[in-house]
Amino acid sequence: MKFRYLRIIIFFFGLVNYGQQNTMWKGYFSYNEIVDVVDGENTIYAATEVGIFYKNLTLGDINQINSITDFKPEEITCIHHSKQFNKTLAGNSNGLLLIANEDGSITTKVDIIEEVPVPQNKKQINHLYEYNEKIYIATDYGISVFDLNTLEFVVTYFIGPAGQEITVLQTTVFNDEIYAVTQYNGIRKGDLNNPFLYDFSQWETFDSGYWTGIATFNNELVAQNSNNRTYRHNGSAFVEVLNTIQASVKFKVVDDNLIITTPNHVYVLDESYNQVAHVTNIPDYDVTFSAATVVNNQLFIGTEKNGLFSTNVTNPILFEDMTPNGPLQNYIFRVKQAPNKLWTVYGDYSQQYNPYPLDELGISYYTTNLGWETFPYSDLLTANSISDIAYNPSNTNQVYFSSFFSGLLKLEGEDFTLYDYTNTGPNGLESLVLPGNPSYKDVRINTPRFDREGNLWVTNSWVEKSLKVLRASGQWQSYDFSPYITSGNYRFGDLEIDRNNTKWVTSSHDGLIAFNETLGNKFIKISLNEGLPSVDVRSLAIDNNNQLWIGTFAGLRILSSVNRFVQENELTVTNIVIQEGDLAQELFYEQPIQDIEVDGANRKWISIIDGGVFLVSPNGQQTIYRFDKSNSPLPSNNVLDIEINGTTGEVFFATDKGMVSFLGVSTKPSDDLANVFVYPNPVRPNYTGTIKISGLMDDCNVKITDIEGNLVHETTSSGGTIEWDGTAFGSHKVASGVYMVFVASKDGIETIVKKIMIVR
Numbered sequence: 001m002k003f004r005y006l007r008i009i010i011f012f013f014g015l016v017n018y019g020q021q022n023t024m025w026k027g028y029f030s031y032n033e034i035v036d037v038v039d040g041e042n043t044i045y046a047a048t049e050v051g052i053f054y055k056n057l058t059l060g061d062i063n064q065i066n067s068i069t070d071f072k073p074e075e076i077t078c079i080h081h082s083k084q085f086n087k088t089l090a091g092n093s094n095g096l097l098l099i100a101n102e103d104g105s106i107t108t109k110v111d112i113i114e115e116v117p118v119p120q121n122k123k124q125i126n127h128l129y130e131y132n133e134k135i136y137i138a139t140d141y142g143i144s145v146f147d148l149n150t151l152e153f154v155v156t157y158f159i160g161p162a163g164q165e166i167t168v169l170q171t172t173v174f175n176d177e178i179y180a181v182t183q184y185n186g187i188r189k190g191d192l193n194n195p196f197l198y199d200f201s202q203w204e205t206f207d208s209g210y211w212t213g214i215a216t217f218n219n220e221l222v223a224q225n226s227n228n229r230t231y232r233h234n235g236s237a238f239v240e241v242l243n244t245i246q247a248s249v250k251f252k253v254v255d256d257n258l259i260i261t262t263p264n265h266v267y268v269l270d271e272s273y274n275q276v277a278h279v280t281n282i283p284d285y286d287v288t289f290s291a292a293t294v295v296n297n298q299l300f301i302g303t304e305k306n307g308l309f310s311t312n313v314t315n316p317i318l319f320e321d322m323t324p325n326g327p328l329q330n331y332i333f334r335v336k337q338a339p340n341k342l343w344t345v346y347g348d349y350s351q352q353y354n355p356y357p358l359d360e361l362g363i364s365y366y367t368t369n370l371g372w373e374t375f376p377y378s379d380l381l382t383a384n385s386i387s388d389i390a391y392n393p394s395n396t397n398q399v400y401f402s403s404f405f406s407g408l409l410k411l412e413g414e415d416f417t418l419y420d421y422t423n424t425g426p427n428g429l430e431s432l433v434l435p436g437n438p439s440y441k442d443v444r445i446n447t448p449r450f451d452r453e454g455n456l457w458v459t460n461s462w463v464e465k466s467l468k469v470l471r472a473s474g475q476w477q478s479y480d481f482s483p484y485i486t487s488g489n490y491r492f493g494d495l496e497i498d499r500n501n502t503k504w505v506t507s508s509h510d511g512l513i514a515f516n517e518t519l520g521n522k523f524i525k526i527s528l529n530e531g532l533p534s535v536d537v538r539s540l541a542i543d544n545n546n547q548l549w550i551g552t553f554a555g556l557r558i559l560s561s562v563n564r565f566v567q568e569n570e571l572t573v574t575n576i577v578i579q580e581g582d583l584a585q586e587l588f589y590e591q592p593i594q595d596i597e598v599d600g601a602n603r604k605w606i607s608i609i610d611g612g613v614f615l616v617s618p619n620g621q622q623t624i625y626r627f628d629k630s631n632s633p634l635p636s637n638n639v640l641d642i643e644i645n646g647t648t649g650e651v652f653f654a655t656d657k658g659m660v661s662f663l664g665v666s667t668k669p670s671d672d673l674a675n676v677f678v679y680p681n682p683v684r685p686n687y688t689g690t691i692k693i694s695g696l697m698d699d700c701n702v703k704i705t706d707i708e709g710n711l712v713h714e715t716t717s718s719g720g721t722i723e724w725d726g727t728a729f730g731s732h733k734v735a736s737g738v739y740m741v742f743v744a745s746k747d748g749i750e751t752i753v754k755k756i757m758i759v760r
Contacts, residue, residue: 023689025633026650027068028366028659030326034302037291039254040081044293044300044322045088046308047079050635050657052088052100053324057296062324067635067660070106073098080128080135085148089135091125097137099151111153112137112144118165127170136178141165143180155198159188163200170251172216179221181211187223207238213251217258218271224251230260232273241273250291257294257313266292266301268313277313282306305329325371327364330635332654335643336389339396342366342643344654347385347404351553353461353491353508355385355404355444363401363411375411381418383409390448390456400448402458407443408470419470428476432462447495457503459492466490467503467515479517484525485510487535496540496548498562504548506537512550514565524571526550531573532557533590541596541604543618548573549604551593555586556606558620576620587620597642597651599666600719605651607639613653627653633660649694649721665690667720669698673752676743682757683726690723691756699746704756707738726758736760 029051036047045054050073051066065071065088075093082089088100095112112123118141127138134154135146142165143157159180160166167183173192180188186208190197197203213224221233228247231238246262253259257276258269266289268277277299281287291302299313300322307323333348344366347359362376363386380386383406392398401409407420407429420443421431432442444461445468451457454472465478466485481490487509494506502516511527527535534554541549548559550573557573564571576587592609599605602618612628628637636657643652646668652661675695683691693702696717704713704724712728727733741754 024663025068026661026663027064027066027633028327028372028652028661029064029066029635030328030330030658031064031324032303032305032307032326033329034290034304034308035076036079036250037293037300037302037308038079038081039293039295039300040088041083041086042296043081044295044308044310045079045081046291046300046302046322047076047090048330049073049075050330052076052079052090054088055322057298062322064324065100065106066658067629067633069104070633071098071100072108072629072635077125078127080130082130082135082148084130084133087148089128091128091137093124094120095123095125095139097125097146107151109146109151109153112139115153116141116144116156122165122167126168129171129173131173131178136171136173138168138171138180140167143168143171143178157190157198157203158200159190159203160200161185161205169211170213170215172214172221174216174221179206179214181214181223184210187211187214213248213260215251215253215258217253222253222258224248224260228262230258242267242269242275249289252293254294259292259294261289261292261301263288265289266299268292268294268299277316279311279316282309282319327366327372327659328362328374330658331656332640332659334388334641335652335654335659336391337643337645337652338391338399340367342645342652343389343391343399344659345386345389345401347387348640349385349387349404353404353444353493355387358384358405359386360384361386375416379416380409381416382406383418388447390450392454392456393450394454400456402445402448404444404446404461405442408445408448408458424470424476427465427478429468430460430463430465430478446492449495449497451497451501452499453501457495457497459495459505461492462490464490466492467505479515479521481505481513484513484523493538494540496542498542498546498548498565500563500566502562502565504540504542504562506540508536511535512537512540514571516565519566522565524565524569526559526571526573530571531575533575538593539595541598543598543604544602545618549596549598551596551606553592554590556588556591556593556620578621587616588614594639595642597644599644599651599664600646600649600668600721601666602718603666605642605644607642607653610638612637613639613642627662632662635660665692665721665723666718667694669717669720670695671697673697673700673743673745673750676752676754678741678754678756681755682759684759690725692721692723693741693743693754694721696720696722696743697745697750701744701746703742705740705742706734707740709740712739733760734758 033048038045042057053064055062073092074096076090078091080089086102090098097109099107122140124140129136133148137144145154147154169181171180176192187206188203189206190203210226211223228244230242248260250261260267266279270276285306287306288304290304297313299311301309309319311319327344332344334345336343344364346361349355360377362374364374366372383403385404386401387404388402390400399411410417434440446459448458456470458468460468464482466481467479469477489509491508496504505513511532514524516522534552536553539551546561548562550557559573577584578587594607594609597605604616606614615625636655638656639653641654649664649667650661651664677695700717705711713724739756744751
């Protein structure tokens with residue numbers, strides 16, 4: 001995973017945690033990367049690292065458990081479903097235990113994280129085993145016992161030969177004795193009837209070999225050895241029953257079946273150890289298996305990247321893809337809203353703009369009618385590490401994707417074209433040249449952006465002619481940045497183009513560079529002497545007042561107007577000072593800014609690396625929202641990209657653990673009042689959200705009255721949408737009835753009247 005940064009503590013002002021109703025949020029999660037699959041009562045459960053989905057095999061409905069439902073894992077490593085208690089438990093890499101209850105509520109248990117006295121990197125949960133209403137939790141330090149009746153931890157066993165913590169991979173119970181497969185200390189066992197089992201000396205070594213899994217099957221122990229063989233214990237010795245060829249990744253017993261999953265094999269054995277199923281592939285998919293289980297004579301197989309499949313145990317030939325529709329994966333690096341599609345890409349680079357290891361991943365897009373669809377990597381002409389997106393405003397059928405290794409990829413209709421140093425001419429794209437290795441080719445293209453004339457601009461890292469343009473005429477042109485990259489580090493991030501056609505380019509070591517070819521190839525460089533707090537500039541946004549918001553690795557700066565570039569030869573930037581009590585504070589002081597986006601009301605959405613997302617007022621003086629994992633459905637505090645649907649106001653947050661959206665109200669203002677729309681309408685008794693009036697011009701006067709003409713609400717629009725909480729000037733909810741909405745443009749020339757029906 002790229003963009004691994006130190007966690008930042010926000011300390012510069014106090015913030016109220018806004019408990020947002022989840023009706024204001026939507027999830028766009030992927031369920032392709034399965035880590036575990038378990039059976040329930042006529043139900044199949046499958047987990048990714050960030051969520052769970054389950055399907056009732058009788059009703060056929062699929063349900064999802066994720067951050068939208070307040071299920072917020074760190075990184076799921078295993079799951080278990082208790083049929084007796086109808087609870088689904090998820091163990092995590094950091095020791096977190098999450099429990100999805102029958103009523104839909106989520107119980108979060110942090111006891112292992114906060115109370116077990118071992119290093120934090122030794123708290124991973126490896127396996128969950130249920131016996132006599134308790135869950136035996138195998139971890140990297142030993143075994144913890146959890147009571148399903150009280151939902152409390154009972155005891156922790158440190159079972160190393162000298163009482164030390166040791167990694168336990170899996171447990172089982174046989175004849176009231178608990179057996180634990182450990183990583184380096186063989187199989188340890190203890191008597192559950194022994195009241196002193198918490199004493200490590202009460203444990204003994206059952207077998208000193210190297211084992212990876214253990215279970216109770218057909219009234220005897222079965223175990224998987226590190227030699228890739230499965231054994232049964234006949235009471236005196238282990239007897240081989242199967243050579244699995246590969247090391248197992250999951251070893252489990254379900255009813256009358258022993259199921260062994262390896263990366264390329266799934267075996268199902270009956271009680272006589274006869275092989276009733278052996279799956280080695282899924283037609284039309286290049287899969288790696290991660291887990292499997294059996295429910296109602298159906299075999300369910302989870303894969304590392306292709307989701308969940310089902311087939312008949314006795315005749316595993318036809319496979320059904322059971323994976324919920326979603327993007328390719330949850331780690332989304334960039335997202336772009338086009339008029340007809342929402343695009344996502346997954347290739348990335350580190351803070352130092354290093355794309356290695358190279359990503360060989362497809363491109364996904366979402367449409368309202370069809371949901372998610374993906375162009376597989378095999379369609380992308382071997383373009384690796386796709387890092388950004390731009391669509392042609394004059395032809396939305398034409399979309400460009402920058403590859404931070406392979407060049408520029410164009411999609412037109414269903415056809416891809418790859419531009420690199422071989423087909424763009426002497427003034428086109430260039431490859432990084434490594435001394436002593438002239439055959440090495442690496443074309444690092446980033447941030448494609450269209451100007452108002454239909455020209456496509458990109459940055460080309462690690463070459464002197466760093467700024468490239470594909471003219472609307474089809475010709476390429478290059479511009480030399482070498483006089484301004486004094487550090488020698490030709491690494492570039494964001495690029496924005498203003499109304500004057502000035503290009504603003506961020507760099508990793510040389511601050512911000514502005515360029516305009518229509519003004520005689522004019523350059524201006526903004527660095528530390530001009531007010532930047534860091535030469536590492538990460539993000540840019542030009543707001544509705546032509547101010548340039550600049551996000552650096554050490555804080556935020558503002559250029560008062562991008563128009564200054566035209567008249568001036570030197571530009572300075574300033575910070576934003578806010579008042580917090582009696583103290584004046586710099587907004588986002590020394591915080592690493594990851595992204596900035598401007599909504600229809602000129603407010604700014606700003607993501608801090610590992611610090612969540614802020615929404616600030618147009619001038620930055622007020623913080624409207626602060627969203628993070630603790631107070632919102634964000635699945636991670638590391639928001640890599642923000643994108644806004646200007647028509648609907650929906651704000652998308654792409655994180656390293658999935659994408660969610662906030663259904664905001666700040667849309668772009670309309671040119672007239674022809675499309676004013678009120679929703680929901682009617683407002684029904686169980687509705688708890690706000691009423692939106694969209695399609696407005698900027699600075700419209702909006703008055704809402706009851707049917708008798710009594711005024712209950714009045715406001716002025718900022719952007720294209722306003723919301724009303726359904727109260728009479730905030731004092732009490734209005735009664736059932738018809739309400740009139742009177743809208744007038746700022747100059748009073750355009751007016752329109754709408755009606756709202758409210759039912760209490």
